[in-house]
Amino acid sequence: MSAVQQSIAWFETLGRHDVPRVGGKNASLGEMVQTLEAKGIRVPPGFATTSDAYWNYVSANKLKDRMTDFIAEWEAGKATLAETGLAIRNIFLKGDWPAEMESEIRTAYRELSSRAGVDEVEVAVRSSATAEDLPDASFAGQQETFLNIRGETALIDACRRCYASLFTDRAISYRKTKGFDHMKVALSIGVQQMVRSDIGGSGVMFSIDTETGFDKVVLINAAWGLGENVVQGAVDPDEYQVFKPLLDNRALSPIIEKKKGAKDIKMIYAVGDNPTRNVPTSKVERAAWVLSDREIVELARWATTIEQHYGCPMDMEWARDGNTGDMFIVQARPETVQARRDVGAFKSYTIHKKGKILTKGLSIGDAIASGQVCLIESAKDIDQFVDGSILVTQTTDPDWVPIMKRAAAIITDHGGRTSHAAIVSRELGLPAVVGSGNATEILHTGQEVTISCAEGDEGFVYEGIADFSVEKLDVTGLPATKTAVMLNLANPGSAFRWWRLPADGIGLARMEFVVSNAIRVHPMALVHFDTLKDEEAKAEIAKLTAGYDNKPDYFVDKLALGLGRLAAAVYPKPVIIRMSDFKTNEYAGLVGGAEFEPAEENPMIGFRGASRYYSPRYREGFALECRAIKRLRDEMGFTNVVVMIPFCRSVGEADKVLGVMAENGLKRGENGLQIYVMCEIPSNVILAAKFADRFDGFSIGSNDLTQLTLGVDRDSGELADLFDEQDEAVKWMIEKVISEANKAGAKIGLCGQAPSDHPEFAEFLVDCGIDSMSVSPDSFIAVKQIVAKAEKAKAGRS
Template identity: 85%
Template sequence: MSAKLQTIAWFENLNRGDVPKVGGKNASLGEMVRTLAAKGIRVPPGFATTADAYWDYVEANKLRDRMTALLAEWEAGKATLAETGQAIRNIFLKGDWPGETEAAIRAAYRELSKRAGLDEVEVAVRSSATAEDLPDASFAGQQETFLNIKGEAALIDACRRCYASLFTDRAISYRKAKGFDHMKVALSIGVQRMVRSDIGGSGVMFSIDTETGFDKVVLINAAWGLGENVVQGAVDPDEYQVFKPLLADAALKPLIEKKKGAKAIKMIYATGEKPTRNVPTSKAERAAYVLSEPEILDLARWAVIIEAHYGCPMDMEWARDGKTGEMFIVQARPETVQARRGAGVFKSYSINNKGKVLAKGLSIGDAVASGQVCLIESVRDIDQFIDGSILVTQTTDPDWVPIMKRAAAIVTDHGGRTSHAAIVSRELGLPAVVGTGNATELLHSGEEVTISCAEGDEGFVYEGIADYAVRELDVSDLPATRTQVMLNLANPGSAFRWWRMPSDGIGLARMEFVVSNAIRVHPMALVHFDRLKDEAAKAEIAALTAGYDDKTDYFVDKLARGLARLAAAVYPKPVIVRMSDFKTNEYAGLLGGAEFEPDEENPMIGFRGASRYYSPRYREGFSLECKAIRRLRDEMGFTNVVVMIPFCRSVGEADKVLAVMEENGLKRGENGLQVYVMCEIPSNVILAAKFADRFDGFSIGSNDLTQLTLGVDRDSGELADLFDEQDEAVKWMIEKVIAEANKAGAKIGLCGQAPSDHPEFAEFLVKCGIDSMSVSPDSFMEVKRKVAETEAALGLR
């Protein structure tokens, strides 16, 4: 070897400018060791072989001409990809190490062992291509990683296999697709001390929401054992989300999502030919979260530090040592999909005529696709894939990429948001539903289905070909308005889809959506669980609340986190959360609810809204709602949340509700708490001045106000023609309450559908002097423009 060639570089002597020398992965590890250790971030020590060492191996074994010839035969169609890849890997595996290179690797390994205080330290041997981890290409899993390598001989063999893995079939085809010259890409080998995550846990972390590009959250996936199962999607991991802007305050716990994964297997150390193996997890491991809440928050803080240092969204791998409990970052690279997405333009999908749900899992992307299922159970059968069909399989790895790029959509049994299937689907722009659990058992080849990833965090496989429409929304040139235009949002799972929308906040967040979809249990059935008579409901509630010593904590926890996602999406802009407004028949439909609800002839104007909150029938349930709001604001830090009381019939009732709230720690004005009231009953208009003494603002519910002003059941088909929010009497009511609110200095907005359906109604509201209107996301742009036009015509801008 020429004296000028450098064979080995220790991580602490590398930085991110060394990609040509040691590849993206190793350059990044060196950057963190050198610059971020002082900020508390731990990276396992190690060293890298250089690109010079790779080319020296190629030259010493006279491989260059043979590699070039084999690749040329493939390019000319004289050999298959599989034949070419196998032939090149074989010549690498049969090569001999240049003496100086082998000696340098052995010496460095001995030094690493010495630093660890061991005779032979276990190491991870990672591949780092000199063209990888670039902003427009992830190279996810293209080369091999070898874990639990111990001893000099085993290390030298693993290094040789690393070199050979530069020419796996998937790596060759990926470089071809991305336009990289095979003969200009070298491979650096990272040799890094193993973290004993085989008896701990590990996973992947992004400093951005992987599906929407929302830049204020950290997404963490976690599983037991070594991390390869999470990366490859062989396991369904835990998922955590942390809100970044509130992490700086150590007193707050802005953990906004915490989902338990199945975690059916874990990868551990093995002896013999294979250094690792998968084993089933224990029942206790499957039932437990991998990370504690302090650990989740600490990891998220590391993600913020790393992102700030690199100046871009980051994709990181972490590991927790089962012996010491210490956390480590074992990889960090730029995120390659959302970072390139346009800021001002996005698509909105609407689906009609859905068939029944055949399967569901995590949604990847935000698109919809229809087609025929093509079920492929093994990578050996990928030549049977039909172009343009929906690929359904258990899990994917880089060997599947050649057919993934030809699919209309992808569905897998296993995997989380950071699995191979998810990463590649995002990069290819394909909708995918991952972690369904049993799609390969439920779906069959030739079956027509529709894949929907446009409905939030959950992705659905619907029977048949559904009608769907797509609209491209360009919000980059929307005019500013004095009147606030806010969003009506209920589903926490879809909240992040709209973060780029230049709204003034969320004007209506319906608590009952979170209760019915995420909680599903009547709060009084949790308070009085022991007295439930419905044994089937009792068993289901017991299963849902497993892991909670106090079953009411289940309600508070789920409600607080669900609302936190809505609050996070627009923070620090206001989010007006309406306390529960189920009717008695709707409450009765919740698990255990029938035992706590009266039968009513007309629930629409019955025991609902404010009247429930101080009633002995529901007061304990309302206290749980208050507890969730208190946790949301005081413990998590979302002080942008405004509380709103629905269907408050009288000022006396208002006083009772405010008193109960205060008893439960929600005092108007304390810690900036604002309390609004819905204006949906004529009495709210008639006594507006008195209501304004008790509340900070009004939100006009135009549906109920129309119903009660005109005496028309809004659900009656016979009276549909009479139900008109633009009726003269209704408009008089609205104009009157806006004037009274303005006089009293109280905020007033409208959260009904009318401005979305009728642009002229938005014009009427602006002329009346309304402060805000809250509309559905798909009508936001039209309403915003109409408001701007009206303000300009009135000289208000």
């Protein structure tokens, strides 16, 4: 077979075994066309030039010896990287195509145009190196892509530029770092029909959480126009997350995260020498979601199908055609960072004393770093970077990689989780805050800051050098226990950080954390928005709820999404969600809340918990909480969610609350719904048998139970010595309610810090026969070991 006959391969003839022939990118496209189109995944058609074609071009133009000489001069220190790259690119660009090879590319382009039903089809011309997408080297962005190429002459020129891009400065440097022989890496060109995403949308998605490695979610970034802006980090995209295990049920919509990005610009088609250009987006585009819920779920299903086919987490690019509305996968490659991470051992960072927040954005990684800022606004100034500094810039591209490798951390104005800055930071193991919006405006070179990516989805930049600690956690070899050890979690943003802990579920998820941080508005202010007297609050609520015609829907959506992330983190294990337990003074602090809350002398034992849920003062607000839980269980599919009622003073009150819940679609036993009650009032212990008739389980709130048993204000500094969860009276209460719950066949657990702080207290709970303990994540390993030891001692005594 001649070299000419080996120049072209159509995607439908290629598979993933063809990486040596057409590179990872094109082999993967062929694999999907061959095997996944039958499963409903659309891939734009096209063809690839082969590695033989590359070597044929090199040979015909007698480039090899000259390339070798240029590289040797650079490695000997006789030429700079920039001089070397430019010299090699120039000899490629001045080369001539072998006649038959050029003819074959032109013929294939005419065939692709014919298949598309047009005279000259617009194509994307992509580079696919034969060494790319290996387990320890992503080669992300090392070579060039050319979009909206139309006509045979333009295509031939773009193909020549693709070959030259194998020797960009960044590609040369990357291969050197990874130990690849420059003369053994070839380049295949992918010629793929363009999706009209310039008038639609596009983006990137991963079949894994990029920061924690949590393998049960799909992360999708989306922006208007062509996808280069998302990849480059030039735009702040929308971000969506979908829970994979529930995607098989077509009746469910397991979307657990929706964050609207700024989307200030979009890349569209242009004419002339540059076939694409960026333009500002409209106000309507910035305010709208790029994808509908149906499209989000469809893309997530595709991601799951692709991952299952390849047998590993995947990094994919997608595009939606603005004319037809059809979506396509335009690239798929193995994810190369989290896939290599040790799942048994990980580091937990905790920040202690810290300065004021200077800026914040998306957190990349889960580490903390301190140091001096080095602000670099343009790639031409990267030689001014000081090693070990915290790099601050607007955005990065592959030209920045040489100094990114020398940074302690990275902060950018623009970009999402799938931007270049995020991907490279992850690969280098550096903490990064991307999409801050204003870092280059408020930070300056030489300034001391601390960057924290250890507090959830949001990354923070603090003033000064903060005090923080690092703990190595190893979850391998932990003993099994009969007593369930669960987690206390409130922040949905940090829920996935702890997925590696072999916890038995979440024993306490505080709804009020989501309300105060993600919603911020008093639910009654949403219900009665039109009649609010506070004009300032009304204006703020209007801004927060932009896009919601019905204001209460804002509360339901935000609450369901936030709680959904918690439920997903441990699914299918139980997640016990406590309905709102703000005190009146805390409720009044929510936007618009002052109009709906009474002033109380002692809110701690005032209008809180169960008493609010049936009261005319809050009943409509509680209905919104119930709607969110119902959506969480019935529409999103998280039937592992258990509802818990706090501060329920009497069995009569219990009956009222259960009645109101049933009116709002939450009836005990329906669709497996379990309802627990907090045991934090002496009456819960005294009448435990009667409470057990009405609830499926108890959760002992040891702080409040201690406070009300001993008559001690837990917040009083004067009485701190008297507040003791191990007081004889408190332990009697706990032992009593555990005994009554066991007799009634009701579940009973304890959520509190005492088992973490006092091993003997954990042993006491085991001896009493408690079903579960719920502790903070950083205490989990120690408590698990204490419980195992206590169970062994108890078994030895029996």
